[in-house]
Amino acid sequence: EVQLVESGGGLVQPGRSLRLSCAASGFTFDDYAMHWVRQAPGKGLEWVSGISWNSGSIGYADSVKGRFTISRDNAKNSLYLQMNSLRAEDTALYYCAKALILNPGIAAAFDYWGQGTLVTVSS
Amino acid sequence: DIQMTQSPSSVSASVGDRVTITCRASQGISSWLAWYQQKPGKAPKLLIYAASSLQSGVPSRFSGSGSGTDFTLTISSLQPEDFATYYCQQANSFPSFGGGTKVEIK
Numbered sequence: 001e002v003q004l005v006e007s008g009g010g011l012v013q014p015g016r017s018l019r020l021s022c023a024a025s026g027f028t029f030d031d032y033a034m035h036w037v038r039q040a041p042g043k044g045l046e047w048v049s050g051i052s053w054n055s056g057s058i059g060y061a062d063s064v065k066g067r068f069t070i071s072r073d074n075a076k077n078s079l080y081l082q083m084n085s086l087r088a089e090d091t092a093l094y095y096c097a098k099a100l101i102l103n104p105g106i107a108a109a110f111d112y113w114g115q116g117t118l119v120t121v122s123s
Numbered sequence: 124d125i126q127m128t129q130s131p132s133s134v135s136a137s138v139g140d141r142v143t144i145t146c147r148a149s150q151g152i153s154s155w156l157a158w159y160q161q162k163p164g165k166a167p168k169l170l171i172y173a174a175s176s177l178q179s180g181v182p183s184r185f186s187g188s189g190s191g192t193d194f195t196l197t198i199s200s201l202q203p204e205d206f207a208t209y210y211c212q213q214a215n216s217f218p219s220f221g222g223g224t225k226v227e228i229k
Contacts, residue, residue, distance in 0.1 A: 035218065037218075044221075044222050045159075045167065047218040050218065059217045062124070100172055106218075107216050107217070108218065109157035109169060109172045109212060109218075110159075110167075110169060110218075113167055
């Protein structure tokens, strides 16, 4: 059974940093691209960042480019999101999501999602 | 960046109704489109990928069509468990989502 478990969310002041983690199991982690998708309270889904199976292809939404860094550790079956210079508008539930198909890049649909970790940016 | 526009933003329907949701891409994306269902407090669930392929385990009353820039999700006979919010997502390049369509009870 595929499982994605996010952690690391919490309340943080504007301008500070936070690191999210996603622990994956139930599939061959290093075969698939992985992504972060967020959802602000009462709002729609927003793709944040994605990373290919070997970290050779990485992408970011314009809203987080230069502030967030995605990475993965295939030996630990883990995905990460380092979030710096956080803003109030980064407040959201952050989901880890698995790419549907084997693909050298990061363009993908998502077949499995975690339950999310809540990040609240407020003073 | 590719923008995805969904319509309507909400629809009121009754059990047994046929419901159609449309999604338009700002540029051609071939068939690289997915549809998701999200219920309150839950993660999104993949329904359709590659515009018309039904994800494993998804009931056959859900179907998708379209290519290029215009796409449709159809629920042939709405069931009580189908009241939810639906999102389209392009998978042609860096992913992006439509704004969502809330299917409400009439």
